[in-house]
Amino acid sequence: MIGNSAIRKEGRAKVLGRSRYTDDKTFRCVLHGATVRSDVPHGILKAIRFGEGIPWKEFTIVTAQDIPGENIVAAIVPDQPFLVPVGGEIHHAEEPVLLLAHPDKYLLEKARRAISLDVEELPATLDVASSDRVFKEINILHGDVDSIWAQAAHVVEADYRTEAQEHLYIEPNGMLAIVAHGDHQDQVTVCGSLQCPYYVHKALVHLFNLPGDKVRIIQMDTGGAFGGKEDYPSLIAGHAALLAWKAGKPVKLIYDREEDMAATTKRHPSRTHVKAAFDANGLLLGLDVDFTLDAGAYATLSSVVLSRGAIHAGGVYRCPNTRIHARAMATNTPPSGAFRGFGAPQSLFALERHMDVCAAKLGLDPAELRRRNFLKLGDTTATGQLLKEDVDLAGLMDRTLADIGYTEKRKLFAAANETDTPIKRGVGFSVFMHGCGFTGSGESYLASVAGVEGLADGRVAVLAASTEIGQGKDTVFSQIAAQALKIPMDMVEVAQPDTKVVPDSGPTVASRSTMVVGHLVEDAAYAFKQALIQQGFLTEPYAPEVFREAVKRSHARLGSMKCYAQYHNPPHIVWDDKTYQGDAYPTFSWACYAAEVAVDTVTYEVKVEDFVANQEVGRVINPVLAAGQIEGGVAQGIGWALWENVEWKHGRMANNQMTNYIIPTSMDLPRIRVGFLENPHPAGPSGAKGLGELPMDGPAPATLNALQNALGPLRLDEVPMTPERLMDRMEVARG
Amino acid sequence: MVVFNAGRSPFDRFLDLSRLSELQGIEEDATHVSFGALTTFRDMEDCPAVHRHLPNLVKSARATGALAIQNRGTLGGNIANASPAADTPPSLLAYGAELELVSSRGRRRVAYEGFHRGYKQMDLAPDELVARILVPKPQGLGFHFFRKVGTRQAQAISKVCLAAYARIEAGVVAEFRVGLGSVAPVPARARHAEAIIQGAALRALPVEAACTELLKDISPIDDIRSTAQYRARVAQNVLRQMLGELAAV
Numbered sequence: 002m003i004g005n006s007a008i009r010k011e012g013r014a015k016v017l018g019r020s021r022y023t024d025d026k027t028f029r030c031v032l033h034g035a036t037v038r039s040d041v042p043h044g045i046l047k048a049i050r051f052g053e054g055i056p057w058k059e060f061t062i063v064t065a066q067d068i069p070g071e072n073i074v075a076a077i078v079p080d081q082p083f084l085v086p087v088g089g090e091i092h093h094a095e096e097p098v099l100l101l102a103h104p105d106k107y108l109l110e111k112a113r114r115a116i117s118l119d120v121e122e123l124p125a126t127l128d129v130a131s132s133d134r135v136f137k138e139i140n141i142l143h144g145d146v147d148s149i150w151a152q153a154a155h156v157v158e159a160d161y162r163t164e165a166q167e168h169l170y171i172e173p174n175g176m177l178a179i180v181a182h183g184d185h186q187d188q189v190t191v192c193g194s195l196q197c198p199y200y201v202h203k204a205l206v207h208l209f210n211l212p213g214d215k216v217r218i219i220q221m222d223t224g225g226a227f228g229g230k231e232d233y234p235s236l237i238a239g240h241a242a243l244l245a246w247k248a249g250k251p252v253k254l255i256y257d258r259e260e261d262m263a264a265t266t267k268r269h270p271s272r273t274h275v276k277a278a279f280d281a282n283g284l285l286l287g288l289d290v291d292f293t294l295d296a297g298a299y300a301t302l303s304s305v306v307l308s309r310g311a312i313h314a315g316g317v318y319r320c321p322n323t324r325i326h327a328r329a330m331a332t333n334t335p336p337s338g339a340f341r342g343f344g345a346p347q348s349l350f351a352l353e354r355h356m357d358v359c360a361a362k363l364g365l366d367p368a369e370l371r372r373r374n375f376l377k378l379g380d381t382t383a384t385g386q387l388l389k390e391d392v393d394l395a396g397l398m399d400r401t402l403a404d405i406g407y408t409e410k411r412k413l414f415a416a417a418n419e420t421d422t423p424i425k426r427g428v429g430f431s432v433f434m435h436g437c438g439f440t441g442s443g444e445s446y447l448a449s450v451a452g453v454e455g456l457a458d459g460r461v462a463v464l465a466a467s468t469e470i471g472q473g474k475d476t477v478f479s480q481i482a483a484q485a486l487k488i489p490m491d492m493v494e495v496a497q498p499d500t501k502v503v504p505d506s507g508p509t510v511a512s513r514s515t516m517v518v519g520h521l522v523e524d525a526a527y528a529f530k531q532a533l534i535q536q537g538f539l540t541e542p543y544a545p546e547v548f549r550e551a552v553k554r555s556h557a558r559l560g561s562m563k564c565y566a567q568y569h570n571p572p573h574i575v576w577d578d579k580t581y582q583g584d585a586y587p588t589f590s591w592a593c594y595a596a597e598v599a600v601d602t603v604t605y606e607v608k609v610e611d612f613v614a615n616q617e618v619g620r621v622i623n624p625v626l627a628a629g630q631i632e633g634g635v636a637q638g639i640g641w642a643l644w645e646n647v648e649w650k651h652g653r654m655a656n657n658q659m660t661n662y663i664i665p666t667s668m669d670l671p672r673i674r675v676g677f678l679e680n681p682h683p684a685g686p687s688g689a690k691g692l693g694e695l696p697m698d699g700p701a702p703a704t705l706n707a708l709q710n711a712l713g714p715l716r717l718d719e720v721p722m723t724p725e726r727l728m729d730r731m732e733v734a735r736g
Numbered sequence: 737m738v739v740f741n742a743g744r745s746p747f748d749r750f751l752d753l754s755r756l757s758e759l760q761g762i763e764e765d766a767t768h769v770s771f772g773a774l775t776t777f778r779d780m781e782d783c784p785a786v787h788r789h790l791p792n793l794v795k796s797a798r799a800t801g802a803l804a805i806q807n808r809g810t811l812g813g814n815i816a817n818a819s820p821a822a823d824t825p826p827s828l829l830a831y832g833a834e835l836e837l838v839s840s841r842g843r844r845r846v847a848y849e850g851f852h853r854g855y856k857q858m859d860l861a862p863d864e865l866v867a868r869i870l871v872p873k874p875q876g877l878g879f880h881f882f883r884k885v886g887t888r889q890a891q892a893i894s895k896v897c898l899a900a901y902a903r904i905e906a907g908v909v910a911e912f913r914v915g916l917g918s919v920a921p922v923p924a925r926a927r928h929a930e931a932i933i934q935g936a937a938l939r940a941l942p943v944e945a946a947c948t949e950l951l952k953d954i955s956p957i958d959d960i961r962s963t964a965q966y967r968a969r970v971a972q973n974v975l976r977q978m979l980g981e982l983a984a985v
């Protein structure tokens with residue numbers, strides 16, 4: 002079962018168009034909702050004006066005044082209101098101020114445009130460099146970096162930056178809310194497109210000031226998320242529920258693409274300064290990294306994004322003296338949020354670009370410089386984490402370089418680039434890791450629970466709040482449970498995430514579903530089998546049909562039997578939040594990616610012509626799904642590296658359309674050659690580690706390193722390296 | 737359509753032209769290939785006469801939007817939509833196309849060059865329709881060049897688009913026209929650059945002079961898709977590439 006490319010559980014319904022997304026669910030009496038937003042980045046809301054010619058009486062109108070509970074989105078730092086009240090401060094230009102609902106979508110849109118806001122504008126901070134408001138600051142200290150600059154043979158420093166990235170999941174955000182008014186308490190139910198049912202649940206409990214059992218959150222089929230449906234859905238669900246509560250009717254609040262792109266979260270833009278010291282042999286002596294994220298207007302998840310970014314800033318190298326100073330700063334732009342990789346792609350871009358810059362300064366091949374400095378079994382990372390697994394980064398790198406033909410191509414291209422051909426080619430690579438599961442004490446704090454339940458027909462159901470968002474979670478959980486119970490996969494069902502039915506297995510983020518929750522599913526399945534045996538329904542060994550009969554009998558006799566497993570931090574994993582020292586992650590996945598690029602010097606367009614993605618992710622549970630994750634992540638990474646540019650105008654996204662925000666098509670991507678090295682790790686079920694975010698980390702530095710190889714010394718310090726930016730750099734270099 | 741869907745169209749009443757047979761069909765005679773305004777991009781891609789005589793138009797059509805757009809979008813619509821970034825106008829300019837306009841007052845025939853008078857301004861009365869697009873068939877030894885620069889390889893809006901046609905007689909450029917997209921408020925002819933090349937020998941094309949003159953033909957801007965500087969430089973580079981290929985004929 003495990004190790005087989007079982008076909009996706011929900012694949013047939015998706016291919017046949019039978020999946021039910023939020024907007025597919027409807028009722029005759031449903032109202033459509035709309036959000037009125039502030040249109041200035043900073044100011045005080047003085048008044049709301051309702052224009053002429055709209056039958057306002059027909060509308061359900063919600064303002065901050067109507068909110069029954071707390072007007073604040075429950076989050077790590079509760080600072081974001083659901084709606085800015087009159088007299089309140091507007092912190093960004095897409096901030097929700099008022100909600101409308103009406104049965105007629107078109108009239109609703111007219112009404113939305115007929116509302117105007119009186120705002121006393123205040124000066125706005127739109128550039129992170131000019132911000133002085135810190136949301137979170139982290140210092141990681143290891144050795145004494147200031148003591149080594151003087152004794153180093155080489156000190157190399159440079160600045161790097163990365164820009165915002167839009168998730169562009171295929172299904173925009175949307176929620177459907179139903180509120181039943183009870184005698185004593187209301188019952189709030191929200192169905193929607195989301196990643197983390199219990200985050201939304203918590204937000205609505207506070208918004209309505211209701212006990213947990215009066216709020217029910219159900220995940221509908223979801224068309225992608227990539228982190229973009231991690232925190233923002235709490236806001237949309239709250240808005241839909243407020244309208245439904247006031248109207249006494251179901252309300253659907255579905256964003257169109259333009260609203261989704263403009264208003265919801267994006268990847269944090271970053272600025273990184275890296276200073277590295279080497280001895281005469283090219284051994285890394287010291288690393289000083291200053292890492293800044295633009296968090297936008299509210300704290301949201303920025304503190305944890307920053308944390309992952311900071312921990313990954315030292316990369317895969319042994320370094321006796323490291324200082325990482327990281328800050329998440331406030332600006333008056335829409336809040337940045339989670340996006341595949343969660344801060345690591347930003348800091349790893351800086352470091353892996355810097356390694357190539359250093360190699361050039363030291364006169365070494367980039368592969369040789371890295372080889373001399375790779376972490377090995379028994380080394381410690383910047384947070385003092387002792388590496389207990391036998392990582393073979395040099396082997397991973399050598400295999401990747403051989404796969405892409407690095408040595409031959411570097412020679413071949415160098416000669417060809419000397420001629421007057423307008424097309425210049427190069428190869429480059431990056432080596433990196435991604436921490437699996439939540440950072441630091443995150444997992445023990447969450448203490449997630451997953452379960453297995455026996456069904457009347459003899460099958461079992463997996464109970465978890467983890468969401469299927471296109472990554473194949475339903476399939477992988479079924480494989481894990483089927484393997485543990487020694488039954489075929491079609492005897493396993495995966496329950497729809499519904500807070501009334503499934504336990505809180507934590508959010509579907511951080512490459513944790515397979516490794517952490519999958520492990521709980523495996524434990525719960527073993528416990529379920531054990532229970533059947535102990536109660537005398539089953540004896541080992543058994544055939545699947547015998548198991549089915551046993552479950553049926555147990556159900557008939559005892560009713561539904563459920564077994565749960567809860568996460569407990571293994572005692573050998575120790576983390577100190579105050580000093581930022583200890584085991585940052587239970588384990589890491591490791592990778593080396595290589596890119597071959599062709600630059601057209603007529604148009605400054607870059608084409609990635611070949612790409613090799615090799616990684617060690619523990620045991621691979623489903624090779625086809627795993628390769629799909631890697632290919633998709635690489636595509637997203639190449640998009641971020643070369644094209645995906647958010648154009649900001651007065652704190653708003655100006656190119657919030659698929660026409661003008663350029664993600665790659667199949668014509669723009671090479672075949673992505675994916676390889677797995679398997680080194681099973683005890684942290685996950687059957688030795689699996691996390692892999693969902695890993696592929697986002699490597700493509701940008703690999704692609705820009707290849708560009709460097711194609712074009713020679715150039716300031717390639719930023720992604721996306723659009724044709725416009727590349728032209729600027731080439732003209733500056735030419736003088 | 738896009739503007740209408742986004743709720744930003746000021747209009748809510750429309751005239752459906754799709755069944756007017758007078759506006760359909762591609763015709764060929766001794767001197768011209770003529771296109772009904774309702775000719776789709778797909779029709780152009782499928783028509784042997786267009787491939788044979790006007791290969792730049794085939795390339796324009798193939799570079800337009802996605803297959804679905806190519807199946808539905810029309811040449812008349814591409815012209816009358818009056819986008820400076822449209823991909824057939826540079827080819828029509830390079831081939832010296834003319835338009836036939838109709839209204840209840842009659843028909844008139846105008847050169848396509850000059851039809852666009854300013855951003856979204858056309859020599860088209862409110863009651864007039866574009867009926868046909870007439871393109872003279874190139875005669876003799878011809879050189880055709882088309883290049884669209886969008887940010888991605890497909891489904892992109894042009895940042896620079898350049899189409900050129902040259903007739904070569906005894907090693908000399910006897911006729912030469914260049915049409916450009918996305919570098920001015922309207923699809924533009926490169927009159928200044930053309931003048932430098934017109935009459936020059938293939939062996940000694942004044943390439944750099946033409947590239948410098950090109951800046952007089954264009955007035956690119958910064959917008960959400962690109963920068964003025966990029967558009968100007970890439971227009972020059974593509975012209976240089978085109979002249980390099982012309983010199984090698």
Ligand SMILES: Cc1cc2nc3c(=O)[nH]c(=O)nc-3n(C[C@H](O)[C@H](O)[C@H](O)COP(=O)(O)OP(=O)(O)OC[C@H]3O[C@@H](n4cnc5c(N)ncnc54)[C@H](O)[C@@H]3O)c2cc1C
Pocket residue numbers: 737738753773774799800801802805808809810811812813814815816817821822823824864865866867891892893894
């Ligand atoms: C997703 C997408 C991608 C696109 N990509 C490209 C691209 O890459 N390159 C490109 O050039 N274009 C592109 N377009 C634009 C498209 O090609 C043109 O808008 C199309 O050619 C219009 O043809 P239509 O018949 O649909 O015209 P319509 O949209 O029906 O009309 C467009 C305008 O022209 C007027 N009009 C139409 N026919 C006539 C006529 N016979 N006489 C007078 N006025 C008329 C209409 O009143 C309207 O104002 C794209 C459009 C979309 C939606």
